[in-house]
Amino acid sequence: MTSHVVSLRISDEMKERLDRLSSATNRSSTALAEEALEDYLSQRELELQGLDAAAERADRGGFVSHEALAGWLNSWGTDDERAAPKPYIIKTRR
Numbered sequence: 001m002t003s004h005v006v007s008l009r010i011s012d013e014m015k016e017r018l019d020r021l022s023s024a025t026n027r028s029s030t031a032l033a034e035e036a037l038e039d040y041l042s043q044r045e046l047e048l049q050g051l052d053a054a055a056e057r058a059d060r061g062g063f064v065s066h067e068a069l070a071g072w073l074n075s076w077g078t079d080d081e082r083a084a085p086k087p088y089i090i091k092t093r094r
Helices: 012-025 029-059 066-075
Strands: none
């Protein structure tokens, strides 16, 4: 696998934290930074996939209103907890 050098500036505080973690885990700062970047990229890619899937569902016309969703979420953990709202279909002209 080919590797590339990437340079970035970080604050003194972040460098100190990275150095402490490097010492505590007996791993190089480079390995920790690479792992952190991999985790970040994987998380953002999952978020984008989720947004794409949601946009596709919305394009098909299935929606839950903000009010219905907020009411459901606000009921969590109460004696009056609600069931998840059902999506409704909006007929659109295409």
